[in-house]
Amino acid sequence: MTNPNKKPLTVQTVLKQLLCLFLSLIVLAPLYLVVINSFKTKSEAARMNLNLPTQWVFSNYPEVFKKAKLLTGFGNSMLYAFASTTAGVLLCAMAAYVLSRKRTKLNNFIYYFFICGLFFPVNYITLVRVFQWMSLTNTRLGIVLVFTSAMIPFCVFTIYSFVETIPKELDEAAVIDGARPTTMFFRVILPLLKPTLMTCFVLQFMGVWNDFLTPLYLSSKSKLHPMTMSVYQFFGKEGSNWNYVFADIVLTIIPVVAVYAVGQRYIIGGVTAGAVKG
């Protein structure tokens, strides 16, 4: 016990440690199952146990890469997530800024109008109809626009409360100095909003990446499918080849885990920190 801050070892701390270790095991075991079985032969993977492979089959990965059209899925997911999140976060920053600063009756109404969307379900069936009217059926643009629109309530809500922490004097000083309001917003305000914008970006990026329902309704062509759809279809086709299914899952999760690793500090501590303070 050299560390003076270390708490004394009590029965309680031991029990807590055991509990947390046990829970970690429960969280990690299924993930370990996926990884370890992705290196097995078909018949061995079918037994779905946690043993090490008797024979490591690395070729499952290149095999799946070809079979599962992973590149198309990856490209689509990347495009949907990146384009819609960038557009959504930027547009919501602009909207939240004006709504938070200029609280006219109309703007307050618009704010609550946006917030309502936190609870609304998206109606995909009529969205299909709207797509027909606007000639957006089976287009990537249409899917991106739907994702962008769906994140508006959350982003406006999150950014709105953050704008209040930025002193108003900044806006006015800059404008008196002769900057145009739009330039001022992008040069002065936007950089100050960075922490909350990053939180929104990371959360929404992962949200779009993980979304399944939108492409299920809105893309009937497989060349428009994001990774979630290709995994699901691959599972439907190759469901009995668990070694392939698991390898496919590993390849699909890697990008989200990467985003999580990079953006973790923005999520933890950042999940609507403003609102949590109450």
Added chain:
Amino acid sequence: MNKRKVYPQWFLILPLLLYVVFFLFPSLLGVFYSFTDWGRNTPKNGLNFVGLKNYVEIFTSNKNYANGIWNTLKFTLVSNVVKIIPALFLAIILYEGLRGMGAYRTVFYLPSIIPFVIIGIIFTSVLNYKNGMLNGALEAIGLGALKQKWLSDLNVVWKSIYMVDAWRGIGYVMTIFMTGLSTIDKSYYEAAKVDGANFWQRLCHVTLPMMRGAIMINLVFGVTYGLKVFDIVYVLTNGGPGHATEVMTTYSFQLYGSGAYGLATAFNAILLLITMAAGILIVRTMSRKGAL
């Protein structure tokens, strides 16, 4: 200072346009279509107004549609209870300072970044009766009697769904609680300790009241998630066995697939009504507590 010049109102135009066209309008259009025979007829050939027929069918047909509504409500309630309560205690345990707290937090949060579809597929394997990991583990520790047909036994299937849902979601809920805990001033606890308050008294009189914001956020996210649940049910059970685990969104998707658009939009309209009611209730409570 002229506010009009500093804060350009046109900043709102594009977000409003997108929000209305791709989010709000389809929802309202759905309410309109729910009163028509869309599906039997196409909007091109002219739809007939059928009044409440679709709604009557949902509540009276022998296909058990109404059960989907009940299941949705049940899922919303139970899934939140089984996530929020354990997550609260976990957050407190970790926050009070445990060695390896950062690592635990990362591990517990990990499942919530994985797509539901994939979680569904993983647990199709884990919960497999013959070879699945769960039954295997039960057998290995001598609890073979507890083995279940997790996804096909009518009495167990909902428990399996709650279990998988909790596996994914507890870490997320816990993280929000931990953020809430970090905003509570430590001096409150010291004062409570001086007064000789025990764990439960501290929980009820300090922690919970001071965490209103975090509790509200978890309720908002949890309730809206529960009411709109689709992925996890669709991939794990696809509504089965039979129609036992059908929820509103799976019925709606099914009816959409079979071309009964009018009936499907009626389902969506009921869901809209329920989420709106829940939303209004939550927003009103929140603004009264100053959390919005």
